[in-house]
Amino acid sequence: MVIQVRPARPVLIGALVPLTRPGWVEAGRHLLAGLELAADEVNDVGGIGGRSLELLVRDTGADPQRAAAAVDELAELGVAAVAGEYHSVVARAAAARADALRVPFLCSSAVLDALTDQPTQWVARLPPPQSHGWQVYADFLLGAGHRRVAVASEPSVYWTAGTSILRNHLAPRGGTVIELDARALTPEAVCDLLVGRRATALLLLTGFPEPAVSIVRSVRRDQRLADVMIGAPAGQPEFAEWATSLGEDGTGIPFLRYLPERLGPLGARVATALREQLGAAPSFVAFEGYDTIAVLADVLRAHGTDRADIAAAWPRMSVEGTRGRIRFSRVPGSSVWQWDRAPVRVVDRDPAEPARFRIRHAG
Numbered sequence: 001m002v003i004q005v006r007p008a009r010p011v012l013i014g015a016l017v018p019l020t021r022p023g024w025v026e027a028g029r030h031l032l033a034g035l036e037l038a039a040d041e042v043n044d045v046g047g048i049g050g051r052s053l054e055l056l057v058r059d060t061g062a063d064p065q066r067a068a069a070a071v072d073e074l075a076e077l078g079v080a081a082v083a084g085e086y087h088s089v090v091a092r093a094a095a096a097r098a099d100a101l102r103v104p105f106l107c108s109s110a111v112l113d114a115l116t117d118q119p120t121q122w123v124a125r126l127p128p129p130q131s132h133g134w135q136v137y138a139d140f141l142l143g144a145g146h147r148r149v150a151v152a153s154e155p156s157v158y159w160t161a162g163t164s165i166l167r168n169h170l171a172p173r174g175g176t177v178i179e180l181d182a183r184a185l186t187p188e189a190v191c192d193l194l195v196g197r198r199a200t201a202l203l204l205l206t207g208f209p210e211p212a213v214s215i216v217r218s219v220r221r222d223q224r225l226a227d228v229m230i231g232a233p234a235g236q237p238e239f240a241e242w243a244t245s246l247g248e249d250g251t252g253i254p255f256l257r258y259l260p261e262r263l264g265p266l267g268a269r270v271a272t273a274l275r276e277q278l279g280a281a282p283s284f285v286a287f288e289g290y291d292t293i294a295v296l297a298d299v300l301r302a303h304g305t306d307r308a309d310i311a312a313a314w315p316r317m318s319v320e321g322t323r324g325r326i327r328f329s330r331v332p333g334s335s336v337w338q339w340d341r342a343p344v345r346v347v348d349r350d351p352a353e354p355a356r357f358r359i360r361h362a363g
Helices: 025-044 064-077 088-101 130-143 157-173 187-196 212-221 240-250 265-278 284-303 307-316
Strands: 011-017 053-059 081-084 105-107 123-125 148-153 176-181 201-205 229-231 255-257 319-321 324-326 337-339 345-350 353-362
Touching: 011 025, 011 064, 011 088, 011 284, 025 053, 025 081, 025 265, 025 284, 053 064, 053 284, 064 081, 064 088, 081 284, 088 105, 088 123, 088 157, 105 284, 130 157, 130 255, 130 345, 130 353, 148 157, 148 187, 157 176, 157 201, 176 187, 187 212, 201 212, 212 229, 212 240, 240 353, 265 284, 284 307, 284 319, 284 324
Parallel strands: 011 053, 011 081, 081 105, 105 123, 123 337, 148 176, 148 201, 201 229
Antiparallel strands: 255 345, 319 324, 345 353
16 A cells, blocks of 8 residues: 655745835845745755745735735735735835735835834844834934925825934924925926925935936036935835836935945855846845745744744744844834844945945944
8 A cells, every 4th residue: 555645735925025016026026036036945955844945925016005015915824924025005004914914924014103002022124124224224324414304205104104214303403304296296306306305315205216307407407406316215116127227316315224334244145145146236125025935944944834933933934034133122113023133335436436335324
């Protein structure tokens, strides 16, 4: 008699990724590449206790309701944890639903401080809170001599929070934040107001490609604004789509990037693999995706697949990631378990070599 041995059921991880508009599709593609590369590597060395690791990918399309519904579905399918997401407002909806369902959620790439309304043991996050990263950006502005800073913004919890962080950090140091409604103003009107208000810097707190692309082009072509610095703290210039859309106009625009000045051996190896997989240089978002699965795999191997055990392990784990050793703690003001050592740099695309990023400030 031949005894057939059934293969062990895979360990399921839900992956939330923006893969369609109005989500930032390029960011979603990079995030997914990192998630998939790490999952493949986990399976290449035996998976989780002999069980393969399987990603159940769900496209959020930057829609909070869609993300919350995906968490419901994934919980029903028996995932050990949910991971991913790039857009902060979407990640907030996913985190709230995961907390309610008692499903561990590891947020890969969203920075909004208030990821949940109340403290929770079920949610952990890799990127630094917005309040930390944007204060680093405000320090960069002050160091570069910018005291009259305009923000062209659209209605959003994320953009509103960013504006408040900048204002609260700049005001005690003699800085002023000038708010411009990017939804109501034409790019030409934005230029006129920059001149009239004597702003020395304009920060784009807007969607991409529009209205960001039109505003950049108008400012670059206005001779009155030749000395005005354009900035994009949320990281739009990180992606190739930005360079393709704006060319030389998109260089010299500082943004926040969560990568160290130099990658270690693991980061360098992963960078090579991601470049091959993406057919382009990997963004910091791709590294966040890889580190997400590296963390979950370590927790699953050490503590098993029970959801409560995974959530209880957040403060006890220590994993070597592509950008440094990852440990979670309770950061003041944060309601979730937080990696408090994520690297923060202000960089821009070099006008002389747009594919090269220059470090302008380190936080």
